Amino acid sequence: MALYSEKVMDHFRxxxxxxxxxxxxxxxxxxNAKCGDIMKIYLKIEKDVxxxxxxxxxxxxxxxxxxxxxxxxxxxKPLSEALELTNKxxxxxxxxxxxxxxxxxxxxxxxxxxAILDYYQKxxxxxxxxxxxxxxxxxx
Amino acid sequence: xxxxFDNAAxxxxxxxxxEAMLPYFDEVYGNASSLHSMGQRAKEAxxxxxxxxxACLGASPAEIYFTSxxxxxxxxxxxxxxxxxxxxxxxxxxxxxxxHHAVLHTLRKLEKEGFSVTYLTVGEKxxxxxxxxxxxxxxxxxxxxxxxxxxxxxxVLPTAEIGAVCKARKVLFHTDAVQAVxxxxxxxxxMQADMLSLSAHKFHGPKGVGVLYxxxxxxxxxxxxxxxxxxxxxxxTENVAGIMGLAAALKEATAHLAENMKRVTALRDxxxxxxxxxxxxxxxxxxxxxxxxxxxxxxEGIEGESLLLLLDDAGIEASSGSACTSGSLxxxxxxxxxxxxxxxxxxxxxxxLSEYTTEEEVDLALEVIPQVVKRLREMSPIWRxxxxxxxxxxxx
Ligand SMILES: Cc1ncc(COP(=O)(O)O)c(C=O)c1O
Ligand SMILES: [Zn+2]
Numbered sequence: 001m002a003l004y005s006e007k008v009m010d011h012f013r014x015x016x017x018x019x020x021x022x023x024x025x026x027x028x029x030x031x032n033a034k035c036g037d038i039m040k041i042y043l044k045i046e047k048d049v050x051x052x053x054x055x056x057x058x059x060x061x062x063x064x065x066x067x068x069x070x071x072x073x074x075x076x077k078p079l080s081e082a083l084e085l086t087n088k089x090x091x092x093x094x095x096x097x098x099x100x101x102x103x104x105x106x107x108x109x110x111x112x113x114x115a116i117l118d119y120y121q122k123x124x125x126x127x128x129x130x131x132x133x134x135x136x137x138x139x140x
Numbered sequence: 141x142x143x144x145f146d147n148a149a150x151x152x153x154x155x156x157x158x159e160a161m162l163p164y165f166d167e168v169y170g171n172a173s174s175l176h177s178m179g180q181r182a183k184e185a186x187x188x189x190x191x192x193x194x195a196c197l198g199a200s201p202a203e204i205y206f207t208s209x210x211x212x213x214x215x216x217x218x219x220x221x222x223x224x225x226x227x228x229x230x231x232x233x234x235x236x237x238x239x240h241h242a243v244l245h246t247l248r249k250l251e252k253e254g255f256s257v258t259y260l261t262v263g264e265k266x267x268x269x270x271x272x273x274x275x276x277x278x279x280x281x282x283x284x285x286x287x288x289x290x291x292x293x294x295x296v297l298p299t300a301e302i303g304a305v306c307k308a309r310k311v312l313f314h315t316d317a318v319q320a321v322x323x324x325x326x327x328x329x330x331m332q333a334d335m336l337s338l339s340a341h342k343f344h345g346p347k348g349v350g351v352l353y354x355x356x357x358x359x360x361x362x363x364x365x366x367x368x369x370x371x372x373x374x375x376x377t378e379n380v381a382g383i384m385g386l387a388a389a390l391k392e393a394t395a396h397l398a399e400n401m402k403r404v405t406a407l408r409d410x411x412x413x414x415x416x417x418x419x420x421x422x423x424x425x426x427x428x429x430x431x432x433x434x435x436x437x438x439x440e441g442i443e444g445e446s447l448l449l450l451l452d453d454a455g456i457e458a459s460s461g462s463a464c465t466s467g468s469l470x471x472x473x474x475x476x477x478x479x480x481x482x483x484x485x486x487x488x489x490x491x492x493l494s495e496y497t498t499e500e501e502v503d504l505a506l507e508v509i510p511q512v513v514k515r516l517r518e519m520s521p522i523w524r525x526x527x528x529x530x531x532x533x534x535x536x
Contacts, residue, residue: 012449018519029521036443036471036486040521056521060445064519 004061005095011065016072019054026122028114030107030135037063037104041071041111045119048079055111062094062101063108069093070108079116083131085109110135142455143501147342147433148291148319148492149459153385154344160388161346164381172378173367182380189387193351196394197336198327205352205360205370206383210318210339211242212363213352216374217314217335218246218285220354220361222255224312225282231255232280234273236297237477238262239287243316244473247285260286266293266425266478270301274309283312288320288331292474292490293425294434296324303332312358318342318350322393323431324401334358338390340382344494345389349382400495404432407493407502411435414506418513420526420535424478424488433493438480440535441523442487442516450515451489454508459490483522484534 004012021042031038037059044052053075055067070090074082087105091097097105114135120127129136144152164185170178172186187201194201207213218233225231235247237259247257258276260268273284284306289296299315306313314335317326322343328336335358339350354360366375393400412423412435420440439447444460451458470476471485491505517523525531 009449012446013453015519020524036482038521056519056524058441058520058522059443061449063443064446 003098004065007069007093007095008062008065008097011068011094012061015055015057015064015068017054017068017075018056020056021052021054024054024115026115026117026119028111028116028118028135030110030114031058036060037107039063039067039107039111041067041108041115043115043119045079050074050077050079050082059107060101060104062097063104065094066090066097066105066108067111070105070112074112079119082112083116085112141500141504142457143497143504145435145456145458145491145493145497145501145505147494147497148294148490150341150347151344151494152496153346154389154392156392157340157345157385157389161381161385164384168380172380173369182378185384186378186380189383192387192391196390197321197353198329199353200356202371203328203353203355205354205373206378206386207350207352207374208348208379209350210240210316210337210342211350213337213339213350214240214242214314214316214318215246216352216360216363217337217354218243218250218283219363220359221283221285221312221314221335222250223361224359225280228282230280230282232258232278232282234258234260234276234281234284234286236260236262236268236286238266238290238292238295238474239285240291240316240318243285243287262295262477264479265427266290266295266474267429268297268302270298270305273302274305277305277309277311281309281311283314285314285316288315288317288326288336289324289431290425290474291319292472293436293478294319294431294492295426296320296429296431298429299331299333306334307332319431322390322397323404323433325397328353328355340386340389343389343393346382346385349379349386351386396495401432404493404495404497407497407499408432408435410502411491411493411505415509418510420533421513422484422535424475424480433497435491435493437489438475438484438535439487439489439513439517440484440533441520441526442513444486444488446516447487447489447512450512451508454504454512456505456508459492460488481534 024042025045026043029040040056042054053071057067087109090105168181170182172183190201190204312334318339321338334355336353341347360373364375424436475485
């Protein structure tokens with residue numbers, strides 16, 4: 001199917017970092033019940049660096065590929081850098097997504113933010129609320 | 141090996157239909173409205189095709205109008221009945237909640253123009269009864285339009301009974317028989333249909349050509365203005381080659397109907413039996429009143445588009461009512477109509493067969509689908525929560 005780029009299909013067919021981390025330091029789950037994409041990200045964090053990351057996704061081809069690519073982009077990166085990851089960057093790294101599929105890549109960005117927020121909150125660490133405005137807003 | 145399981149979307153053309161078309165591209169290429177011999181030969185062919193189609197449907201040739209396909213036929217049938225009704229001050233229409241969009245969107249348009257529409261619910265099984273239709277008929281009902289068979293979940297409606305109710309109550313009756321014609325017996329007399337739509341590409345004919353049957357006395361409104369083709373009801377130079385293909389395909393399908401139904405039903409039932417073994421899945425649509433070529437399942441915990449993409453990788457060409465596939469956010473209106481929550485409706489798979497489907501294709505599907513479902517479930521957070529008992533399973 002030419003619906004997706006080769007890159008998307010590669011990450012969809014052979015998703016990187018699928019699975020769970022039982023003793024994760026931060027877990028983030030986001031879902032769009034209407035669209036039918038749900039994404040869960042598990043982080044292992046050592047000295048403010050993402051030492052390991054795994055994901056589980058229920059969703060379409062671009063949701064799975066976005067999860068896979070997003071985990072690759074943040075693995076081994078400091079939290080500050082991971083927090084800067086945008087869905088546009090994920091989509092670009094995948095050589096683009098069809099316009100109506102962009103919303104699926106937003107989930108990856110949000111799931112990561114949520115997992116990092118979970119890490120801060122669980123460990124009673126201070127964080128800048130403005131950075132998490134999107135995900136905090138949704139919780140209300 | 142690839143296996144084509146999307147015959148409800150469209151079919152491959154049969155040899156008979158292809159060969160019936162060929163002479164009309166460069167031998168008998170006349171305009172059927174021209175007076176010279178070339179034109180008149182085209183005209184004769186056209187009328188021959190009309191007679192063939194009429195014979196296959198139990199109609200008379202003057203009741204057959206060629207269109208650009210099923211969608212146009214549905215639009216014209218409904219808009220014509222609305223015009224007839226409006227003149228008598230009747231502006232109520234009855235339909236089902238799981239019609240094709242060619243019907244539903246036409247009705248939405250009429251609602252904006254002041255018509256009221258009753259959408260009969262189709263229940264868990266995905267069907268309606270003639271009694272439900274009867275109960276919905278009002279003084280101001282001008283049309284009942286119910287499909288002969290559903291394109292997604294394959295339910296076959298009790299069309300003859302619905303037709304009898306409409307006749308007794310003197311309400312016009314249209315049936316969208318696009319998925320039925322060529323696959324199950326369709327006879328306008330037995331169905332007591334006043335109008336019926338069909339489309340050639342669903343029974344191994346060409347794309348872009350269909351028929352609107354309209355009983356004598358039903359005044360059609362033209363959607364396309366211009367020349368006097370189709371007795372002034374559908375302007376535009378006739379697609380003679382396409383029409384010849386349609387007629388040949390219909391003749392072929394009608395001649396082999398009984399044997400094809402038997403073969404395809406056996407393959408369908410093998411698929412249903414095999415896929416039913418996948419835990420937490422459900423067969424959608426009427427289990428008994430069902431198209432011979434329709435298999436439709438929902439698998440809990442997975443999403444339809446990723447299922448289709450992985451199946452395509454494994455050579456299985458299928459379809460799904462999944463939202464992410466179609467570009468809209470909502471899952472199929474048909475699956476919501478039979479009462480599935482969004483989560484279940486997203487995990488749908490339709491396999492549609494034809495007489496060209498082989499046992500090998502069925503075996504490949506039965507080998508591949510359980511593996512792909514398992515693989516997707518293993519990476520699904522919803523599935524994990526269910527297996528760990530944190531959330532209930534919705535399907536047995
Ligand atoms: C039930 C039904 N009605 C109408 C149509 C539209 O037919 P066509 O593609 O010829 O316009 C289809 C096919 O997509 C169908 O399945
Ligand atoms: Zn999606």
